[in-house]
Amino acid sequence: MAPPAKRSNSSLPAGYAEDKSKGPMLRFQDSLPRLPVPTLEETSARYLKSLKPLLSSDELANSKKAIEEFVKAGGVGPKLQEKLVAKREDPNVRNWIYEWWNEAAYLAYRDPVVPLYDRRRRNPAKRAAAITTAALEFKKQVDSGTLEPEYMKKLPICMDSYKWMFNASRVAAKPADYPVKYDASTHKHIIAIRKNQIFKISHEADGQQLNTSELEAQFARVYVLASRQPAVGALTSENRDVWTDAREILLNASPKNKAALEAVESASFVVCLDDAAPVTLEERAHAYWHGDGKNRWYDKPLQFIVNDNGTSGFMGEHSMMDGTPTHRLNDYVNDAIFNNKLDFSNPSVRSNLPEPIAVNFEVTKEVQAEIDRAEKDFNTVIGSHELAVQAYQGYGKGLIKKFKCSPDAYVQMIIQLAYHKMYGKNRPTYESAATRRFQLGRTETCRSVSEDSVAFCSSMADPSAEDKSRVELFRAAVNSHVEYISAASDGKGVDRHLFGLKKLLEPGEEVPAIYKDPAYGYSSSWYLSTSQLSSEFFNGYGWSQVIDGGFGIAYMINENSINFNIVSKGLGSQKMSHYLNEAAGDIRDLMTQTLEAPKAKL
Numbered sequence: 079m080a081p082p083a084k085r086s087n088s089s090l091p092a093g094y095a096e097d098k099s100k101g102p103m104l105r106f107q108d109s110l111p112r113l114p115v116p117t118l119e120e121t122s123a124r125y126l127k128s129l130k131p132l133l134s135s136d137e138l139a140n141s142k143k144a145i146e147e148f149v150k151a152g153g154v155g156p157k158l159q160e161k162l163v164a165k166r167e168d169p170n171v172r173n174w175i176y177e178w179w180n181e182a183a184y185l186a187y188r189d190p191v192v193p194l195y196d197r198r199r200r201n202p203a204k205r206a207a208a209i210t211t212a213a214l215e216f217k218k219q220v221d222s223g224t225l226e227p228e229y230m231k232k233l234p235i236c237m238d239s240y241k242w243m244f245n246a247s248r249v250a251a252k253p254a255d256y257p258v259k260y261d262a263s264t265h266k267h268i269i270a271i272r273k274n275q276i277f278k279i280s281h282e283a284d285g286q287q288l289n290t291s292e293l294e295a296q297f298a299r300v301y302v303l304a305s306r307q308p309a310v311g312a313l314t315s316e317n318r319d320v321w322t323d324a325r326e327i328l329l330n331a332s333p334k335n336k337a338a339l340e341a342v343e344s345a346s347f348v349v350c351l352d353d354a355a356p357v358t359l360e361e362r363a364h365a366y367w368h369g370d371g372k373n374r375w376y377d378k379p380l381q382f383i384v385n386d387n388g389t390s391g392f393m394g395e396h397s398m399m400d401g402t403p404t405h406r407l408n409d410y411v412n413d414a415i416f417n418n419k420l421d422f423s424n425p426s427v428r429s430n431l432p433e434p435i436a437v438n439f440e441v442t443k444e445v446q447a448e449i450d451r452a453e454k455d456f457n458t459v460i461g462s463h464e465l466a467v468q469a470y471q472g473y474g475k476g477l478i479k480k481f482k483c484s485p486d487a488y489v490q491m492i493i494q495l496a497y498h499k500m501y502g503k504n505r506p507t508y509e510s511a512a513t514r515r516f517q518l519g520r521t522e523t524c525r526s527v528s529e530d531s532v533a534f535c536s537s538m539a540d541p542s543a544e545d546k547s548r549v550e551l552f553r554a555a556v557n558s559h560v561e562y563i564s565a566a567s568d569g570k571g572v573d574r575h576l577f578g579l580k581k582l583l584e585p586g587e588e589v590p591a592i593y594k595d596p597a598y599g600y601s602s603s604w605y606l607s608t609s610q611l612s613s614e615f616f617n618g619y620g621w622s623q624v625i626d627g628g629f630g631i632a633y634m635i636n637e638n639s640i641n642f643n644i645v646s647k648g649l650g651s652q653k654m655s656h657y658l659n660e661a662a663g664d665i666r667d668l669m670t671q672t673l674e675a676p677k678a679k680l
Contacts, residue, residue: 101223309372332440366391371456511566
């Protein structure tokens, strides 16, 4: 992806100012608006509206009563709202939800993004070297602050999370993990993992970055030197509390284990050289989502995976950084490689380069017991999941735009229709909405199920419904989705606001009825957890479901195709894939009728 075009200060609305002392990447950071706090009236109305398509009339009446009690004058809602607004206005608080939400929600998920196969570099050492060269070029721009900021609706958005991209790690701890960041100027190495053995490779020598040929030589040495070792990296796949305890056992086993851990955690990024050769989309999705659970270090924000057949992918730890920054990194890496935008051809290799250094852990019986448990637990967890990939080739955003529809909202309706086909009803659905146009903004929930989307799905199941009516219902459903996700991106969603208000309850204070209402828990139980990242360079990305009774559906909308990655715990991911294909075809057939017939040439 080419860097976003630079913008002049004069083209931005009032309130945005450049601070050039912070460098190009962060020059707008201090003038970004703060995340707003919606009014109680806005949130209560939007919340109630989101419940209507999900509840019976009796359930809805109970929920309405709880909402009215919460927001009434003199009640607990206005008092909590007053506290939340005060927190928002505190000059020392840049984003009222940032710390709460990072701890509550972002320490458990990982988003893999899958680069394409590079036919010119089938040799895995050559492939790893090209990826590393491009990633290091991107790293230079991040470290120096020269990376051009991103924009949303022509406005600059928050770039703060980029600081957690390189030379960083998540650290297991109780009661919550924490991030660490190392000085990039003194930690100029990457980690390569092969056959579970960890190697430290300096990416700079004598003040000069290794060129691609030199990096290739380093990776080639790792392929020669690596021998099967105890999979210390498997510990990072464990339950976070279990890993916290195992980390202490590892550190206490030998003084040198602390240095070994630091070598990994301080590395610029990780390159996993897997001894696997995945071919199908499902095999490759499994490889990049989790691999074998051993040849990884899951706590690192960036892990590039290179297979023996030259295919490659990416895995990103998600606690301090969302999918969009790593999407931009991967787009940059692919664009640089496929369009030869960097010098990958310098053949010179310096004779005095240091060898890759094995990072050796002292693995005692106690440590090995923890590794054995981690491997067993990993196999149990992964074995309970079913993954399917639907590479739909019927059409993409090119045709969707001809229907005059938002591509994202259109595909959300495909997902809703597919679920309705499978279950005969619609259930709570999450889509990630970006709030990065605010300081330290991350995400808000877009509740995808609306009265309009349910009406549309029901009409598609009704054989007596006319297509004209179905088209009208479809457009209404799309418009409802666009309205909600636009509001969510503007910081006016339901879920973060209600979460923030609840966080301000005093210890021992009675929990308001709105939170005890079964509808509150049900409506935020994501039977469908969905999100979009699209790139012509990728052939898929994904994650797991968030509740045992639900699906995780990641999707990409390219010009002429739509990719779905579907994961569930044995609910029938292959069947859902079938229904997604069927739903995409049904909606295409329905909407094609709305296109004007081409005029005959005389």
